[in-house]
Amino acid sequence: MPQPIAANEPVIIDEKANPYRDCIQGLANQPITVVRLLRDAVNENPVLAKKLAFTLPEIRDVVGRLVENRPRVAIIAGAPDHPAHLLDRPHALMAALRIWEQGGVPFLFHVPVICDGTAQNNIGQSYSLASRNTTATAVNITFEGHSYHAAYVIAGCDKSPSAVVAGLAAADRARAHRGDQAPVWAVFAPAHVLKGGEIPEGTRRLLEKVARDADGAGHDDLGGDIRENMRYILQCTSDEAFAGLLERARLLGLIDGAMERRILDELAAATCDSKGGICAFNGTGNSSRTMLAAFGLTPPALELLTDVPPYDAVASGVDTLFSVFNRPEYAIGNLLKANFANFVRVHNATGSSSNMLLHLPFMMRHAGFDITIDDYQAVRIETPVPEIFAHSLTENRDTYVLAQQMAEGQNRGMESIYRVLADLGVAMDLDAPTILGKSWAERIADLDYPVDLSLGDKSVIRATPVRQRSGVDVITGSFFENCAVKTSGMSDHLLSHFNDHVFIVRYYENEHVCNADFAAPDLVDRLMNTEGVTPELIRAIVTRNGGDVTPDMAVRDMLAQGHLSFAFVIGGQGPQAYGMPEMFSPSQNLRHHRILEASSMLITDGRYSGVTKGACIGHMVPEAFAGGGIGHLRNGDILRLDLTLLTLDWLECDAFLHGQEITGNPTHMPDRKDLFEQRHQRMLTRQLDIAACNVMEHVSDAGRGIVPETVDRRAVHSWR
Structure with missing residues (x-):
């Protein structure tokens, strides 16, 4: 069990401004939110609280910490109407316990997260990208309005991770201009990976019959398309393909509307694991996970999860934050600047989402940096990279499998990616800092074998390039x-x-x-x-x-x-x-x-x-x-x-x-x-x-x- 910092060595944030000391209203309003948060954490984690010998604070204890300018840490979580955030509450409450243990003051707020799958092919998609901009604004408003020092972010899917980064980076830039406040530090804990579903056996037989009937009617192209899509793990994306294929079958007279509806409903009911998570394909959700880690914002213990993280992993993330307080070189804006080119290289090497070409300049411009996709292309041309991700939804190499391989010690996630690229001669900026208080060079110095060679073709990360052209x-x-x-x-x-x-x-x-x-x-x-x-x-x-x-x-x-x-x-x-x-x-x-x-x-x-x-x-x-x-x-x-x-x-x-x-x-x-x-x-x-x-x-x-x-x-x- 991680040990808290000794009580006689509290971290005090070094800055001139302290609105909780200098303005009585915040000091009067906010302590009750902290006490309630910690009470919920204890009530919902009684075994853990007992193991930690955790004592609930009183209002005056919170007041004392706020006046002393102890670290005010915002835990930022998502809305539970998005599958990626179904397990945020137990995660957030563990983080709150650890922040208090370490002498800080925890707060919790949530941001809306639009599921691009739910919004797909309907008017919801016209709100999806707009939600990224408004979420960045909401994060910035809350973070600045309540004068937090740092963030522990449970990062979800689609555009929300980029939005949170942008909102925090904008606060960091504004504080640098004001000069009387400390910068913004942040640790990101990406939500766990959603295990892909399987087509139910009865539904599979129905699909096979539709394919055979298509062949028999002279539409073997449709039959082949249906069989090809049946090879994929069941995700909302493969469901979308089935919707188009079954519509073609109905219009050809191979099935009627009732059968089309039946098959689609059966597929939908079998798609998502009840624990939720970020879908296992390498879309914007997992590309955002890759992005956060490549920028050095994610501790390894939180990088690739398949469930609620254990308390030790959450504690390591919180402890990482406390280790960099009062060290401005590890503020979020500096990590973005130092690792920008690294992320471009990693993004290409992992075959990640094209949406990141929108989100990357979005984040960097919020941080105050004059970056466009021309800068992205310049780095891409200066340092071409091969593709080293053998990601596949048909050959048991999706992101859920990648997470399992990391949990088994068969790779070290982002550290393995940096090591592989460096070994392949890609000019990675290994002196760039990370939130661990270490450079990439320090983090990968002991990594002689970035992937377990015994995995062979089962490995998602490859030490030998999959192909030279990528990204x-x-x-x-x-x-x-x-x-x-x-x-x-x-x-x-x-x-x-x-x-x-x-x-x-x-x-x-x-x-x-x-x-x-x-x-x-x-x-x-x-x-x-x-x-x-x-x-x-x-x-x-x-x-x-x-x-x-x-x-x-x-x-x-x-x-x-x-x-x-x-x-x-x-x-x-x-x-x-x-x-x-x-x-x-x-x-x-x-x-x-x-x-x-x-x-x-x-x-x-x-x-x-x-x-x-x-x-x-x-x-x-x-x-x-x-x-x-x-x-x-x-x-x-x-x-x-x-x-x-x-x-x-x-x-x-x-x-x-x-x-x-x-x-x-x-x-x-x-x-x-x-x-x-x-x-x-x-x-x-x-x-x-x-x-x-x-x-x-x-x-x-x-x-x-x-x-x-x-x-x-x-x-x-x-x-x-």
């Missing part, structure tokens, strides 16, 4: 400034096949119409009836992409071979237009539609889920609402993607048909003015779907993290 790339083009593509989400075949490849645009103003096309039995006819698509254009596209057009070749075969290619463009989804929802549903439907996956890509000014696979380009800047080129595209336009040069260009159609590839920008074409103005009016009308208080006006673009104007303007400090 997320930033793309530029003739009709926009930048966008993001998750290279790690594309197979080697797709990376090769779509390199220097041309596509025909099919344009949508929302994802629901796109999804309807993907599910339609007459999809091929719809594509051929796209405005601007002519036999001449089809012949030119197929020939340019390396295929042959013969008189008897079916269009379906041209698609299946990947030579007739479409760019499904979903515009008007940007932050100002519609809150930047995830286009996960169409991305899953593309990924699990073998004909489309072989031939086509998605493009949007919205974003994608962190677990997205396939050729999906997002975060396009400027967004359509702001007059960006994506809002001026139309059906039948031609785009050229080059994954070597990292460019996506609009080509003049007439020149292309005559064998020339002349790049241009449709925003410069007079005939597109009316088209855009009509779309913009529809965007304004659609924006009324969102409550006025959550429309994201006066924010920076995606390349600058979508931060409020004032945050963007104050981000002037260099991170180098």
Whole structure:
């Protein structure tokens, strides 16, 4: 059992300001919250409290500590309507006990956490990214308003970890300007990993029958897609794919609506473990876990949990905080600055979420650093890294397994990742500090074997690279400034096949119409009836992409071979237009539609889920609402993607048909003015779907993290 700091050696925060000493109202108001928190901690942990010989304080004990300026530590937890936060309460109460044991003063507050799965493919997605900004503000308001010194954060899923980091970092920057307060210290304890579900045996038999019936009806592509998705662990993401596949089956007459509903309900009921947690796929939730650890903000004992942490692990996290008090070099802003480049390298090496290209500049700009995705790309180019995560949802190598391997001592989590990258010659900043009060070099000095070699192919972390190309790339083009593509989400075949490849645009103003096309039995006819698509254009596209057009070749075969290619463009989804929802549903439907996956890509000014696979380009800047080129595209336009040069260009159609590839920008074409103005009016009308208080006006673009104007303007400090 960890031992508390001796009572005669209390930590006193070194600062001029102490509002609890200098203003009687806070001293009168807050002690009752501390006593109640500790009383709940004792009542709900009677065995632990007895073991610790814990004595409940009285009001005057709290008053004394506040006046002395003992560490005021905010425990920040999430809302229990998100599965990741179901076990936050016992965790938070243990942290409160340890903070008091160590001579500090614990407080507890909660932040809302929007589940991107729950908000998926509905209006909730227009509130999801906005929640990141408002949560950052709420954290900052509470932390500054109640004058806390430090935070013990039970970090959850999706955008909330980045939001909490940003809110605390903003407080750290403001305190540095004021000069009379200590900086902000923080320890992060990511929520435990959710164990993936299994398809019930009866449901599996029903799915197998649908697949057989699809084969028998001449739709073996659908049968194969269903069987492929059955290989995945059962998560909300695989459920989304099943929803698209079963809709295709219903529209083909293979099942009726009642059977479709039955299977979906049975899948939903079997998906989530009752303990909750962060889903086991390597999406934004686990990418955020990786991010916190890579920034040096997470003690190893709290990095990869599969349940409520034991008291010793919680105590180690609290003790870590107490060990760095009055040491400004370990404040959150300094850790962000020192480890920024390290995180970029780790993010790429682990094949993490493309959403982090939004959240990284968001956090850093809140911390006052002038960082955009150009800085991300600069680090990526300066120090290319291989992919060392063999993460798989079909081969028993998900994040839950990674956590089990760490618990068994078969890896050391982030320390193993730093060691592997350093051993591979990647120029990691090993002198960068971490919240443990040690540099990375000190933390990995004794780590001769970063992963247990006996694991072999079972290991999630690999000492030998999985492949050389990894991560997320930033793309530029003739009709926009930048966008993001998750290279790690594309197979080697797709990376090769779509390199220097041309596509025909099919344009949508929302994802629901796109999804309807993907599910339609007459999809091929719809594509051929796209405005601007002519036999001449089809012949030119197929020939340019390396295929042959013969008189008897079916269009379906041209698609299946990947030579007739479409760019499904979903515009008007940007932050100002519609809150930047995830286009996960169409991305899953593309990924699990073998004909489309072989031939086509998605493009949007919205974003994608962190677990997205396939050729999906997002975060396009400027967004359509702001007059960006994506809002001026139309059906039948031609785009050229080059994954070597990292460019996506609009080509003049007439020149292309005559064998020339002349790049241009449709925003410069007079005939597109009316088209855009009509779309913009529809965007304004659609924006009324969102409550006025959550429309994201006066924010920076995606390349600058979508931060409020004032945050963007104050981000002037260099991170180098």
